[in-house]
Each structure stands twice: as C-alpha cells, then as structure tokens.
Amino acid sequence: MTEPRAVINRLSAECHALSWQLNRVSGELAELDRILGSAPAPVVPVVPAAPPPPAPWTTHTEPKPAPAVGDSGWVGKLLAVAGVAVTLVGVVLLLVLAAQAGVLRPEIRVAGGFALSAGLVGVACRLRTRPGGRIGAIALAATGIAAAYLDLVAITAHYQWVPAPVGLAVAAAVGGAGLALARRWDSEPLALLVLVPLIVLAPIISGDVDLLLIGFLLALSAAALPVQLGRDWTGMFAARIAAATLPLLAALALSGGHDRWLIGGACGVAAILAVVSGLLLLPTTTRPGPLALLTAAGTLPVLAAGAAMDRGPATVLAAALSMAMLAVILIHRALPPVVVQVFAALSAVAALIAITTAFHGSVLAPILLATAVIVAVAGRQSGVARWVATGFGFAGGIVYLSYASPASLIIATAMSAADTVSTLIASLLLIALVAATARAYAAGGVGQGANSADAPILATAGGALIGYAVTAFTVTLGVAIGGTGGFLAGHMAATLCWIAMAAALLRYALRLTDRDARTLPMAAGLALTGAATAKLFLFDLGTLDGMVRVAAFIVAGLLLLGMGTGYARSLAQQDAGGQS
Structure with missing residues (x-):
C-alpha cells in the first residue's frame, strides 16, 4: 500500500506544481501582452466609413472597442488552456485514482476538491481586477467551476451520497453560476472552458454513459441557455449541443433494451432544447446558417432513435420532429432563407425516417411517392419543396424498383397480390410525380431552382421515368x-x-x-x-x-x-x- 500511496502523492504534487507554473507564466505573458499592446503605434489617417445597416434578424448593439492584442497574446491563452486541462486532470486523480489506491478518506478527497474550486474562483476574481489579468482570471475561474462540477458528479454517481435529483439540481445551479460569471465578464472563452472539459471528464467520473450522466449534461445545457441570450456565442451553442447530443448517441448505440423508453424521452427533451435554443438565439446571431446547422445537429438523437427503440416510439419521435420543424417554417415568417432551407431539409429527413420506420414491404413505395406528389403540388412555388419532392421520389423509386425491376419487364413474372397492387399504384404515382415536378419547375422559373440549360436533361429523365412506369403498369x-x-x-x-x-x-x-x-x-x-x-x-x-x-x-x-x-x-x- 505504501508504494501506490507514494506514487499518488508524487503525481498530485507534480500536477499542482505544473498548474501553478503554467498559471504564473500565463500571468507574465499577459502582462507582456499588455505592455506590447499599449506601445505607441504610427498614426495613419483613416477616412471614417458609414457602418453597414444591421441584418433584419439581429438586434442593434453599441460597438465595443477592440482590445489591444500583442503578438504573444495567443501564447498566454494557449498556456492558460493547458493549465485548465492539467489542473482538472489533477482533480480526476484526486477523486478516482486516489480512491482506487485507498489514499485519503472520500470525505477528505471531496472536501479538498471543493476547497480547491473555491480558492481558484476567488483568486480569479481578484486577478481580473489587475492589469493584464483577464486571461489568467478566465482560466482560473473555469478550472474552479469545472472542478466543483466534477465533485458533484463524483458524490452523486460515484459515491452516491445524494439522490440523483438533488445532484442534478445542485449541478445545474453550479454550472449556471459559472456561466453567469462568464456572461458578467462577457467572456465566451470562459463559458467554453466551463462546458468543454465537463463533456470529456464527466463520463470518467460517472464510469458509464447512463441515464444519470445524460441527465447531468442535459441539465447543464438547459442551465446555460439563459446565459447565452443576447450574446452572439456560436461556439458556446455548439458546446451545449454537444453536451446534450453526444452522450445520447452513445447511449443509443450501447442501449441494452431496459432503458429504451427513458432514453427515447431524453432524446425528445434534447431535440426540444436544441430547437427552442436555436429559435431564441436566432434574432441576435450574425451567423444564422451555422446556428441552424447546429440546431439540426441537436436533433440527431431523435433521428437515430430507431436504432435502439421499437418502431412505434421511434416513428412518433421522428414524425413529431418533422411536423414541429414544418410548423416553425410556416409560422415564423421572418426566418432567414438559409435557416428555412436547413429546417425544411430537417423536416423532410425526419418525415422520411418516420415513414420508412413505420412502413415496410409493398406499401412503402406508394406512400413515399404519394408524399412526393403532395409536396410537389403544395410547394410548387418553393425551390426547397421541389428538392424535398425529388428526394422522396428518389427514395420511393428505389423501393419501387425492388419489386418492379427491369427483369420483370423482360420475362413474365408472377407477383403476389400485394406487390401487384403496389406496382400498379406506384406506377401511376410516379407518372403523376413527374408531371407535378415538371409543372413546379415551370412555375418556379429560372431564378427559383430551374435552369434553362438543365431543361433537356430533366425532360429526358422525366420521359424515361414515365416510359418505364407506363410499361411496368401495362x-x-x-x-x-x-x-x-x-x-x-x-x-x-x-x-x-x-x-x-x-x-x-x-x-x-x-x-x-x-x-x-x-x-x-x-x-x-x-x-x-x-x-x-x-x-x-x-x-x-x-x-x-x-x-x-x-x-x-x-x-x-x-x-x-x-x-x-x-x-x-x-x-x-x-x-x-x-x-x-
């Protein structure tokens, strides 16, 4: 027992020493950065230009003066990030490896972690008021907050000293407090340094990707939303989406079956959180495209739920997501075009997954083709709708060819009654789809998704499809x-x-x-x-x-x-x- 205890003590001492040295170097570099940034620069006359008008989906905010940044500013930031990583590894060693080696009592280990957390945050608040101390303060505060959160994960999931609901509530409060500090300091890097380490280190403390860990990270993502309101922090939004999405995808891949309903509910909660967050943050973002893509990424667990759940619940989840995104597009008229395209594509993909999950066999092709016809007729003025109709038509055509193959047109092939009826209906729907799509492209014009140079190619493809469908029908x-x-x-x-x-x-x-x-x-x-x-x-x-x-x-x-x-x-x- 003596040798493991000595190894743990040496590792802990070295981690603390390395963290102290990195923070000290970071402070010195930050001071050098301030000195270099305050050096006089040659005056160059600049003709003031009128500021561009704000985008219609952004709120007007007063411009902030850009801080002076020297050539060595990135070095201080890099060392600060390294200090955060090393210190948190030391906390993990304190909570896990020391426990495995029997070094110190659990109460002492946890109390030491909380004491370290409080000390780091206190030093960060004092350091920020000093010249050049912003970078070091952000790193120390992030380390302290993350250490406290990891302590909460340990006492809830590892030691099981408090019930899961209590642990979730306290963890959300601590995470929210840390992110509120980031908002007060107007520092997205602090918010990222609070969120990103937790996504990586929390599974190490809990020991498994289970419902408790999923609940922790969902609570953290929800607590971070009010902090982000009014801020154009796309990186933080990406971290929040990752915190809620990655453990759910892992749980779906590893689900043994007994927690499938609860995991499915968590997938629905994550999707709701992603969509609501995206809509609330959209008015203040200057990058609506990436925000819309991240919102769609937050719904991936719902789209992948069929891998671990029964067909019924998976179909309900996908269909609900499709209808919700379609309702957002129809109700929210002020959405930027790129957001409409992303949300429409998400609605179409969810609908396709819902249909293919709910239906199998001969009935699948007619349903897919009928959906394509409806979309092509209802959205003939929309380029997005035409692409959606084409996608459904392609999927339906692939299924259609599985039992109306070219071989059945060369050699007389007897089909079952279900396949015969499906082939006849799908053939008529395929003809109707080509006609509806051609009319939609004609109504849309060249500027709305149709190109006159592509007309011969589209006409040839449409004629070939109609000819094949007519032959298959007869x-x-x-x-x-x-x-x-x-x-x-x-x-x-x-x-x-x-x-x-x-x-x-x-x-x-x-x-x-x-x-x-x-x-x-x-x-x-x-x-x-x-x-x-x-x-x-x-x-x-x-x-x-x-x-x-x-x-x-x-x-x-x-x-x-x-x-x-x-x-x-x-x-x-x-x-x-x-x-x-």
Missing part, C-alpha cells in the same frame, strides 16, 4: 389478368402508349406560337417516337408472337401514319395563316 396488369398471354398484351399496350404520348407531345408543340418554345416538346416527341419504333423491332418483334405481334405492328404503323399526316397538315395550315 405489363404488371397484363400478367395479373392473363399470365403469359397478358404479359405479351401488356407490352403491346406499352408500345402503343409510347406512341400516343409522342403524338400528344407533337400536338402540344404545334399549339405553341413561339417557334423557340416548340423545340423541346418537339424533340421529346420525336425521341419518344424513335424509342417506340426501336422497341417494336428490337423487343416486340422477337418477344411477341402470333396475332399480338401482328396487332402491335399494324396499330403502331397506323398511329405513326396518322401522326405524320396530321403534323404535315397542321404545319401547312400554320404557314398558310402566316402568309395571309
């Missing part, structure tokens, strides 16, 4: 009704539908008075005609047999003749009308 219906014979009839019907769509496109092109506007629909009609003709000779001729093949060629030929005759007459009539 072939699936044919197989369901007549087996192999119905398969052949379905392909004949698909070819005729292709030609009919080509005729409709050419007729639409002729109705346009602008000759330049005719180019795209005319090219699409001719391309579809060529594809139908190629299908006749490359597939139908070798696959169809008997009267089905004869009927396909005769009807297709008559349709093509009618199209050519009608198109020529329409052009002649238009030319005659133009000459007259």
Whole structure:
C-alpha cells in the first residue's frame, strides 16, 4: 500500500506544481501582452466609413472597442488552456485514482476538491481586477467551476451520497453560476472552458454513459441557455449541443433494451432544447446558417432513435420532429432563407425516417411517392419543396424498383397480390410525380431552382421515368389478368402508349406560337417516337408472337401514319395563316 500511496502523492504534487507554473507564466505573458499592446503605434489617417445597416434578424448593439492584442497574446491563452486541462486532470486523480489506491478518506478527497474550486474562483476574481489579468482570471475561474462540477458528479454517481435529483439540481445551479460569471465578464472563452472539459471528464467520473450522466449534461445545457441570450456565442451553442447530443448517441448505440423508453424521452427533451435554443438565439446571431446547422445537429438523437427503440416510439419521435420543424417554417415568417432551407431539409429527413420506420414491404413505395406528389403540388412555388419532392421520389423509386425491376419487364413474372397492387399504384404515382415536378419547375422559373440549360436533361429523365412506369403498369396488369398471354398484351399496350404520348407531345408543340418554345416538346416527341419504333423491332418483334405481334405492328404503323399526316397538315395550315 505504501508504494501506490507514494506514487499518488508524487503525481498530485507534480500536477499542482505544473498548474501553478503554467498559471504564473500565463500571468507574465499577459502582462507582456499588455505592455506590447499599449506601445505607441504610427498614426495613419483613416477616412471614417458609414457602418453597414444591421441584418433584419439581429438586434442593434453599441460597438465595443477592440482590445489591444500583442503578438504573444495567443501564447498566454494557449498556456492558460493547458493549465485548465492539467489542473482538472489533477482533480480526476484526486477523486478516482486516489480512491482506487485507498489514499485519503472520500470525505477528505471531496472536501479538498471543493476547497480547491473555491480558492481558484476567488483568486480569479481578484486577478481580473489587475492589469493584464483577464486571461489568467478566465482560466482560473473555469478550472474552479469545472472542478466543483466534477465533485458533484463524483458524490452523486460515484459515491452516491445524494439522490440523483438533488445532484442534478445542485449541478445545474453550479454550472449556471459559472456561466453567469462568464456572461458578467462577457467572456465566451470562459463559458467554453466551463462546458468543454465537463463533456470529456464527466463520463470518467460517472464510469458509464447512463441515464444519470445524460441527465447531468442535459441539465447543464438547459442551465446555460439563459446565459447565452443576447450574446452572439456560436461556439458556446455548439458546446451545449454537444453536451446534450453526444452522450445520447452513445447511449443509443450501447442501449441494452431496459432503458429504451427513458432514453427515447431524453432524446425528445434534447431535440426540444436544441430547437427552442436555436429559435431564441436566432434574432441576435450574425451567423444564422451555422446556428441552424447546429440546431439540426441537436436533433440527431431523435433521428437515430430507431436504432435502439421499437418502431412505434421511434416513428412518433421522428414524425413529431418533422411536423414541429414544418410548423416553425410556416409560422415564423421572418426566418432567414438559409435557416428555412436547413429546417425544411430537417423536416423532410425526419418525415422520411418516420415513414420508412413505420412502413415496410409493398406499401412503402406508394406512400413515399404519394408524399412526393403532395409536396410537389403544395410547394410548387418553393425551390426547397421541389428538392424535398425529388428526394422522396428518389427514395420511393428505389423501393419501387425492388419489386418492379427491369427483369420483370423482360420475362413474365408472377407477383403476389400485394406487390401487384403496389406496382400498379406506384406506377401511376410516379407518372403523376413527374408531371407535378415538371409543372413546379415551370412555375418556379429560372431564378427559383430551374435552369434553362438543365431543361433537356430533366425532360429526358422525366420521359424515361414515365416510359418505364407506363410499361411496368401495362405489363404488371397484363400478367395479373392473363399470365403469359397478358404479359405479351401488356407490352403491346406499352408500345402503343409510347406512341400516343409522342403524338400528344407533337400536338402540344404545334399549339405553341413561339417557334423557340416548340423545340423541346418537339424533340421529346420525336425521341419518344424513335424509342417506340426501336422497341417494336428490337423487343416486340422477337418477344411477341402470333396475332399480338401482328396487332402491335399494324396499330403502331397506323398511329405513326396518322401522326405524320396530321403534323404535315397542321404545319401547312400554320404557314398558310402566316402568309395571309
């Protein structure tokens, strides 16, 4: 027992000595920084410029004079941070390693930690009033507050001297007091030096990522919110989000099953805290984009809840998040555009997770495609809505191809009743989605998400999707009704539908008075005609047999003749009308 006791004593002494030396060097460098910063500089005439107007989502605050910073200022800050880290490691050694080695009684270890904490904060308050003492004061105060918090975690989670609710309340009060000091000193670095070490060291004290640790960090994140109001402290917001999110993600990955409901509730609390915090801090931030992204990051536990929870609760959490973010977008009309985009994407992702968690099998593709159609129709004036509709359509299309694969269009394949109905409905919805998306892009214009240079590519992709969906519908219906014979009839019907769509496109092109506007629909009609003709000779001729093949060629030929005759007459009539 003597040798471990001696090792612990030496480690503690060395940590304290190293911390004292680093704080002393930091103070000396801060004094040198003040001297260098106060040295006279050459006067350069500057023409005053009018300050830019504040952004509509920021509140006006009086400008503060920038402090003088010498070239060695960063050295003092670096050493101060190192001092915080070393001292907190010493506290951990005092609370954990000393306990394992049997050195000192637990009461003495905890009392020593609290005494060290109070002494550091007291010295910090005195040091701040002295010239050049701001950096050292911030480091000492952060160390003292973090040490006190770690002591509270130890007596609650490690020694279990106080019930968890009491420990949570006192810990939130201590953390809030430390952050209130950071607000009073107007120091985001102090707030970060209080929060960041706790995220790293608190799991070491508690010994596990459990509900107690999650409660501690959630309480700390909530207590830090009032301190941040009115301050443009994006770094502190990121630390608060990490404090609530990281332990929950770890708990979801390590959950054994018995705490799943409580962990799910904690995920919901973390998401509410992140969203409410983001909305409250948005009016005073100068960086709405990063703030919105951090807010979305705070909801990651809800999005990942399905990894550890049953389908029902996971679906409810994701659906609630999706509806909440959509409500924020619709109600809060003054949101910056970048925030609207981030929140809309978050709502869409949450809705997609909710749908894929709640539904499986044949019903999934129609639901995804139906959602895409609704979004495309309801939000046809919004570029974000078009992207969301495209995302849902892509996901639904992938599921759709899993049972309406190209192989089922080449070889007659019998499907179950559920897959047959799903294929028929999904095919119609896919056609409707292409039409709704095309209308939305046309209504949006070039400046709202559509690009005239991309129009041929989008038209080609949309035509291919419609052609595939039409073929899948006719072939699936044919197989369901007549087996192999119905398969052949379905392909004949698909070819005729292709030609009919080509005729409709050419007729639409002729109705346009602008000759330049005719180019795209005319090219699409001719391309579809060529594809139908190629299908006749490359597939139908070798696959169809008997009267089905004869009927396909005769009807297709008559349709093509009618199209050519009608198109020529329409052009002649238009030319005659133009000459007259």
